[in-house]
Amino acid sequence: MSVQIWTYIIVGLTFGLYIYIAIRSKAASTKEFYVAGGGVSPLANGMATAADWMSAASFISMAGIIAFAGYDGSVYLMGWTGGYVLLALLLAPYLRKFGKFTVPDFIGDRYYSQNARMVAVVCALIVSFTYVAGQMRGVGIVFSRFLEVDINTGVYIGMAIVLFYAVLGGMKGITYTQVAQYCVLIFAFMVPAIFISIQMTGNPIPQLGMGGEINDGSGQFLLEKLNGLSKELGFTEYTKGNKSVIDVFCITLALMVGTAGLPHVIVRFFTVKKMRDARKSVGLALLFIALLYATAPAVAVFAKTNLIETVSNQPYSSMPSWFKNWEDTGLIEFIDKNGDDKIQYLADDSKNELKIDNDIMVLANPEIANLPAWVIALVAAGGLAAALSTAAGLLLVISTSVSNDLVKKVINPNISEKSELWTARISASIAVVIAGYFGINPPGFVAAVVALAFGLAAASLFPAIVLGIFSKRINSIGAVSGMIVGILFMIFYMMKFKLGWLGAIPSSDEWWFGVSPEGFGAIAMILNFLVSISVSLLTNPPPKQIQEMVENIRVPEEFN
Amino acid sequence: MQINKTILAKKYWKKNIRYLIILLSIWALVSFGAGIVFKETLDQIYLYGFPLGFWFAQQGSIYVFVILIFIYVRLMNRLDDSVKKELK
Numbered sequence: 123m124s125v126q127i128w129t130y131i132i133v134g135l136t137f138g139l140y141i142y143i144a145i146r147s148k149a150a151s152t153k154e155f156y157v158a159g160g161g162v163s164p165l166a167n168g169m170a171t172a173a174d175w176m177s178a179a180s181f182i183s184m185a186g187i188i189a190f191a192g193y194d195g196s197v198y199l200m201g202w203t204g205g206y207v208l209l210a211l212l213l214a215p216y217l218r219k220f221g222k223f224t225v226p227d228f229i230g231d232r233y234y235s236q237n238a239r240m241v242a243v244v245c246a247l248i249v250s251f252t253y254v255a256g257q258m259r260g261v262g263i264v265f266s267r268f269l270e271v272d273i274n275t276g277v278y279i280g281m282a283i284v285l286f287y288a289v290l291g292g293m294k295g296i297t298y299t300q301v302a303q304y305c306v307l308i309f310a311f312m313v314p315a316i317f318i319s320i321q322m323t324g325n326p327i328p329q330l331g332m333g334g335e336i337n338d339g340s341g342q343f344l345l346e347k348l349n350g351l352s353k354e355l356g357f358t359e360y361t362k363g364n365k366s367v368i369d370v371f372c373i374t375l376a377l378m379v380g381t382a383g384l385p386h387v388i389v390r391f392f393t394v395k396k397m398r399d400a401r402k403s404v405g406l407a408l409l410f411i412a413l414l415y416a417t418a419p420a421v422a423v424f425a426k427t428n429l430i431e432t433v434s435n436q437p438y439s440s441m442p443s444w445f446k447n448w449e450d451t452g453l454i455e456f457i458d459k460n461g462d463d464k465i466q467y468l469a470d471d472s473k474n475e476l477k478i479d480n481d482i483m484v485l486a487n488p489e490i491a492n493l494p495a496w497v498i499a500l501v502a503a504g505g506l507a508a509a510l511s512t513a514a515g516l517l518l519v520i521s522t523s524v525s526n527d528l529v530k531k532v533i534n535p536n537i538s539e540k541s542e543l544w545t546a547r548i549s550a551s552i553a554v555v556i557a558g559y560f561g562i563n564p565p566g567f568v569a570a571v572v573a574l575a576f577g578l579a580a581a582s583l584f585p586a587i588v589l590g591i592f593s594k595r596i597n598s599i600g601a602v603s604g605m606i607v608g609i610l611f612m613i614f615y616m617m618k619f620k621l622g623w624l625g626a627i628p629s630s631d632e633w634w635f636g637v638s639p640e641g642f643g644a645i646a647m648i649l650n651f652l653v654s655i656s657v658s659l660l661t662n663p664p665p666k667q668i669q670e671m672v673e674n675i676r677v678p679e680e681f682n
Numbered sequence: 683m684q685i686n687k688t689i690l691a692k693k694y695w696k697k698n699i700r701y702l703i704i705l706l707s708i709w710a711l712v713s714f715g716a717g718i719v720f721k722e723t724l725d726q727i728y729l730y731g732f733p734l735g736f737w738f739a740q741q742g743s744i745y746v747f748v749i750l751i752f753i754y755v756r757l758m759n760r761l762d763d764s765v766k767k768e769l770k
């Protein structure tokens with residue numbers, strides 16, 4: 123059977139499964155819509171969190187980004203996993219004990235102020251919308267590549283499916299579809315990785331194969347070989363980086379803290395029963411995520427070595443068929459600059475003849491390794507599962523923010539349960555349409571901004587939540603000024619050094635403390651902490667009942 | 683009874699903070715320490731085919747993160763259980 127037929131079969135089957143689950147788990151109350159009724163098992167929640175977290179970018183692009191960045195790619199590996207340690211230790215159990223539905227709920231109650239709630243809602247919406255706009259585009263791209271439809275058609279199909287199960291099932295629906303999506307995506311990622319590891323190193327475990335000897339009888343270590351090849355072609359050695367230590371440090375910190383501050387991740391830990399379930403559930407989530415994240419750098423090494431060996435200085439006419447297939451999609455481009463009919467892949471831009479898209483490393487891997495057609499189709503289903511699960515999780519957070527945090531808590535506190543549920547459904551639908559609009563008409567800055575969503579979350583929400591739990595002294599005015607200063611500094615730095623909205627983008631020599639915009643979230647976060655603490659100390663402590671509330675969320679349910 | 687509870691809650695929280703400080707120090711040590719600041723030095727040492735600093739940055743720190751959370755789960759479950767007994 124051809125790849126195309128396999129793709130339709132596997133993708134069709136998985137979609138049928140998602141829709142079946144969504145119908146079975148329709149949300150009947152706001153509690154089910156917001157937090158799946160609050161009784162999800164730690165295991166199911168761990169899988170759902172992993173699927174929610176790993177987007178199309180993690181699934182398709184990350185291995186490729188690492189393959190081209192080498193050591194510098196470590197910022198993503200450490201940043202996007204290390205944040206879960208912060209979640210498990212500093213946030214999730216206490217927020218679960220607090221026991222409401224959203225991050226703005228916590229901030230509004232803890233800082234006993236509607237202003238604090240509004241600032242948190244605005245921060246949460248800015249973070250979630252910047253993130254989801256990128257996801258919808260991702261959904262469209264994945265659909266278009268695998269089902270050979272137009273990108274816009276892909277976005278429409280994606281919108282329709284997400285609309286169906288997020289609007290109908292709410293958190294309950296997406297939780298159980300995400301469990302299924304995790305299984306699909308991890309299987310789809312691991313199968314080709316294991317095959318390729320065996321081919322290149324004889325070791326079936328990619329994480330070990332990556333540090334093993336290459337399978338050609340030379341006895342050379344794979345990484346040593348890749349370092350040598352990279353150097354020959356004029357690139358930095360693979361295991362060394364180009365970024366400065368301070369910048370790597372700050373980007374990693376910003377990504378870690380940002381991960382722990384992302385509303386769509388935090389809200390997942392409101393869905394379990396107890397504090398201890400929340401802790402365990404974060405551990406399981408990270409375990410499931412680590413499976414992919416520890417494999418990705420191995421895939422990166424295999425794919426990069428394979429690629430250089432296949433193409434470098436080889437005649438164009440002898441390229442295997444996958445090379446030409448992916449050339450048609452524009453992901454590989456070859457321009458014979460010196461007219462010798464051989465492919466020169468070099469660091470020097472004036473002589474380099476090959477352009478390779480990051481995504482090729484995962485997408486083309488099965489073909490490069492000559493794997494059967496069903497594996498290639500599986501990768502398609504995996505990419506779609508990753509993209510859809512993340513988009514659905516984000517849309518849910520947006521709709522909850524609108525119906526719970528804005529309508530119920532600020533605009534109309536007397537709203538009935540039934541109308542609130544409908545408000546949630548309607549705002550989910552509107553959010554899908556807005557996200558779809560951005561997917562079809564991506565503003566130029568979306569791609570740049572998605573990476574910065576982490577910086578925004580780190581600069582605004584994370585300090586307010588942590589301080590709210592670990593200090594009884596932080597008061598409303600302190601937290602609000604901290605959040606505002608943090609997010610404004612982050613937005614200012616983004617506009618100046620990344621988006622160029624404040625005149626021409628200055629060169630990297632002018633970065634403050636040598637920190638790139640991607641890493642600036644770490645600095646803005648520290649600023650937030652400093653402002654929150656000093657303003658609080660200069661003003662009155664929070665009222666007695668708030669201090670009691672803080673004491674209460676620190677201890678397990680048995681105390682009550 | 684009420685006073686007892688308050689004292690117990692204080693003790694519980696103090697112990698929790700101690701766990702957090704220890705575990706977060708390890709968290710920072712493997713990632714920011716071994717994977718970033720001391721990476722160049724550690725790269726002199728090889729672990730199989732991996733330069734050690736590079737291994738920490740792309741593999742080791744991730745494994746340690748997972749283990750850290752499960753150690754915390756274990757410690758806190760035990761602490762919760764002992765508190766539960768005392769409250770009865």
